Amino acid sequence: MSDIIKVEELYGKNVFTLSKMKERLPKSVFRNVRSVMLNGGELSLSDADVIAKAMKDWAMENGATHYTHWFQPLTGITAEKHDAFVSTPDEEGHMVTAFTGRDLIKGEPDASSFPSGGLRSTFEARGYTAWDVTSPAFLKESGTGVTLCIPTAFCSYTGEALDKKTPLLRSMEAISTQALRIVRLFGDVQSRKVMTSTGAEQEYFLVDKKKYLKRTDLIFTGRTLFGAPAPKGQEMEDHYFGVIRERVGQYMKDLNVELWKLGVPAKTQHNEVAPGQHELAPIYETANLAADHNQLIMEAMKRVADHHELRVLLHEKPFAGVNGSGKHNNWSLTTDRGENLLDPGDSPERNVRFLLILACILRAVDIHADLLRQSASDVGNDLRLGANEAPPAIVSVFLGRQLEDVVKQLVETGTADSHIEGGILRTGVSTLPDIAKDATDRNRTSPFAFTGNKFEFRMVGSSDSIAGSTTTLNAIVAETFCEAADRLEAAENFELAVHDLIKEYMTKHQRIVFDGNGYSPEWVVEAERRGLPNISCMIDAADALTTDKAVALFEKFGIFNRTELESRKEITFDTYAKTINIEALTMIDMAAKQIIPACMKYERDLAGTIIAVKEAGAVFHAENEKLQKIADYIDQAQMALDELRSREKEASEIGNVRERAYFHKDVVVPAMQALRTPCDKLEAIVDKQFWPFPTYEDLMFEV
Ligand code: ADP
Ligand code: MG
Numbered sequence: 001m002s003d004i005i006k007v008e009e010l011y012g013k014n015v016f017t018l019s020k021m022k023e024r025l026p027k028s029v030f031r032n033v034r035s036v037m038l039n040g041g042e043l044s045l046s047d048a049d050v051i052a053k054a055m056k057d058w059a060m061e062n063g064a065t066h067y068t069h070w071f072q073p074l075t076g077i078t079a080e081k082h083d084a085f086v087s088t089p090d091e092e093g094h095m096v097t098a099f100t101g102r103d104l105i106k107g108e109p110d111a112s113s114f115p116s117g118g119l120r121s122t123f124e125a126r127g128y129t130a131w132d133v134t135s136p137a138f139l140k141e142s143g144t145g146v147t148l149c150i151p152t153a154f155c156s157y158t159g160e161a162l163d164k165k166t167p168l169l170r171s172m173e174a175i176s177t178q179a180l181r182i183v184r185l186f187g188d189v190q191s192r193k194v195m196t197s198t199g200a201e202q203e204y205f206l207v208d209k210k211k212y213l214k215r216t217d218l219i220f221t222g223r224t225l226f227g228a229p230a231p232k233g234q235e236m237e238d239h240y241f242g243v244i245r246e247r248v249g250q251y252m253k254d255l256n257v258e259l260w261k262l263g264v265p266a267k268t269q270h271n272e273v274a275p276g277q278h279e280l281a282p283i284y285e286t287a288n289l290a291a292d293h294n295q296l297i298m299e300a301m302k303r304v305a306d307h308h309e310l311r312v313l314l315h316e317k318p319f320a321g322v323n324g325s326g327k328h329n330n331w332s333l334t335t336d337r338g339e340n341l342l343d344p345g346d347s348p349e350r351n352v353r354f355l356l357i358l359a360c361i362l363r364a365v366d367i368h369a370d371l372l373r374q375s376a377s378d379v380g381n382d383l384r385l386g387a388n389e390a391p392p393a394i395v396s397v398f399l400g401r402q403l404e405d406v407v408k409q410l411v412e413t414g415t416a417d418s419h420i421e422g423g424i425l426r427t428g429v430s431t432l433p434d435i436a437k438d439a440t441d442r443n444r445t446s447p448f449a450f451t452g453n454k455f456e457f458r459m460v461g462s463s464d465s466i467a468g469s470t471t472t473l474n475a476i477v478a479e480t481f482c483e484a485a486d487r488l489e490a491a492e493n494f495e496l497a498v499h500d501l502i503k504e505y506m507t508k509h510q511r512i513v514f515d516g517n518g519y520s521p522e523w524v525v526e527a528e529r530r531g532l533p534n535i536s537c538m539i540d541a542a543d544a545l546t547t548d549k550a551v552a553l554f555e556k557f558g559i560f561n562r563t564e565l566e567s568r569k570e571i572t573f574d575t576y577a578k579t580i581n582i583e584a585l586t587m588i589d590m591a592a593k594q595i596i597p598a599c600m601k602y603e604r605d606l607a608g609t610i611i612a613v614k615e616a617g618a619v620f621h622a623e624n625e626k627l628q629k630i631a632d633y634i635d636q637a638q639m640a641l642d643e644l645r646s647r648e649k650e651a652s653e654i655g656n657v658r659e660r661a662y663f664h665k666d667v668v669v670p671a672m673q674a675l676r677t678p679c680d681k682l683e684a685i686v687d688k689q690f691w692p693f694p695t696y697e698d699l700m701f702e703v
Contacts, residue, residue: 018034602687
């Protein structure tokens with residue numbers, strides 16, 4: 001038996017938890033920091049000094065030599081710059097370690113090279129990091145040793161958000177304020193806060209490191225740009241929930257240990273649909289912590305893979321022809337008294353509140369379907385959404401049979417006094433049915449599905465941060481909560497007003513509800529008939545950021561101002577163009593230096609064989625044909641390669657970033673496909689020993 005893992009002992013070992021603070025801080029300081037965590041506000045510098053000292057002592061006792069302000073720039077991943085705990089030695093040459101309150105709460109990385117979409121010009125590139133007190137500091141063990149990581153938000157000198165965390169925190173405050181107004185209307189005077197909770201199911205692929213290193217495309221782009229399908233794909237459905245292979249199991253075991261030490265509540269692990277694909281889901285947490293933890297999960301996945309001679313692929317579509325990877329973002333709202341507002345509950349009053357909240361969410365998603373779609377867009381996800389393996393690019397809401405029926409009754413008759421099983425529950429003005437928990441069935445094809453006591457936003461890509469989609473969800477729902485609260489607070493007869501409002505919202509926005517098969521071509525037609533947006537591409541989605549309604553929404557709650565939105569749009573175009581550019585250059589490199597030369601070698605070998613066989617007096621029709629085919633495909637590949645080269649050059653000369661992005665989408669991407677096609681055909685007929693890098697078969701089936 002291998003070492004025994006004691007989860008209780010491991011859990012949070014590397015986190016400066018509340019209990020560690022309690023142990024190490026004077027009572028008054030602990031009280032103050034706890035209050036900031038719960039109620040917001042600022043720490044005094046003297047408190048920060050005391051906390052910093054305690055944090056440093058704890059970190060150094062555990063071997064830390066450095067600290068870093070850990071933040072999430074708009075690259076979508078995390079950034080860190082390490083500083084050692086050293087300062088000027090004293091006269092006798094003894095090292096004095098230092099880490100002050102100021103070092104803890106504020107940093108100024110010279111972060112001028114992060115994307116800011118024009119928010120900062122490099123000559124005034126001040127960016128500040130500020131400690132997010134609600135996310136605890138932790139120790140990261142890596143090649144550089146042990147580093148104290150302080151989760152921070154990253155803003156410009158003028159206060160604009162340069163990261164994903166700042167807007168998320170702003171959106172959490174906005175929805176808390178508005179949701180509190182809603183619960184107050186139903187008599188809850190005790191709750192002080194409504195928290196956004198999220199739990200992100202993370203899908204990923206594992207491949208052997210040695211093979212990975214033989215593929216330039218995996219190294220540079222995280223996905224395969226060439227590759228004929230293996231004889232077997234996922235059609236047997238034997239990988240999903242299958243027995244976990246030993247090597248993968250050992251990886252998962254180490255990954256869990258690593259995550260538990262970091263206080264990440266890793267919970268569920270299983271094999272996913274595609275060969276070589278797996279999933280890890282943690283228990284849900286407060287949204288900013290969950291977003292931080294999802295970043296830690298992705299980082300730990302990469303680090304641990306290295307220890308196992310593996311590589312993890314977080315790209316949304318590493319392999320053509322089998323499922324790609326997503327990240328279901330499970331979202332709910334809970335009061336600080338622990339009541340989940342998306343739980344239908346079992347009393348009629350709760351049900352009214354629930355139905356109001358549901359109606360608000362339907363309205364929010366309908367009005368801002370384009371923004372929600374945008375929040376889940378990244379370059380890799382374009383290859384996945386709408387491809388019959390992931391939710392379509394059309395946003396709709398799945399409610400399940402029972403809830404959909406309730407909505408229908410409300411819309412048609414103004415009351416809903418039965419639920420679908422037929423039992424009459426109540427009659428009268430405030431008559432709304434009792435909705436049983438877990439009455440929802442499943443629909444894997446829906447992008448936004450109600451699953452019992454939460455919504456599951458399934459569009460998000462596997463490599464993406466969940467901060468963006470959570471921010472948008474919070475913002476759009478806060479807006480409708482605000483509208484509803486404005487009206488209901490002013491109503492003379494609350495019972496009537498709430499009833500009418502639910503009916504109104506559900507009637508106006510029921511077009512967003514769809515319980516059918518989201519993968520079917522009929523849905524595309526039906527959605528168009530309903531007037532729902534179908535945005536297939538990331539750069540098309542970017543425009544949603546700066547519509548009047550989007551600017552009004554985000555400015556109303558101080559989540560983004562117009563400048564910040566413009567900058568994010570700019571970054572979207574830039575990221576798209578750069579990513580496709582790297583992919584195209586990688587394809588050019590692989591085709592020119594590896595694929596075509598290898599095929600020519602095989603061609604020569606085959607030609608030699610044919611001549612030899614002919615000289616020996618035999619006839620060899622099939623091989624002649626094969627030789628001709630290979631010559632044709634090489635020809636096609638060579639022409640496509642030249643075409644891609646010249647298109648790439650054209651693209652690089654376009655100055656305007658939006659135009660450059662669209663040129664990549666409309667011209668470069670098709671040229672890439674034109675190169676891939678003959679190369680994949682060649683792969684299927686060329687002798688394997690000539691093929692210059694590992695194939696799909698090698699990568700997906702032999703981990
Ligand atoms: P599924 O049926 O989708 O697999 P699970 O119960 O396994 O659902 O949950 C998937 C993810 O949703 C997990 O990360 C889980 O912690 C999270 N989750 C469960 N309940 C909630 C909730 N109320 N709010 C937010 N996330 C939740
Ligand atoms: Mg799920």
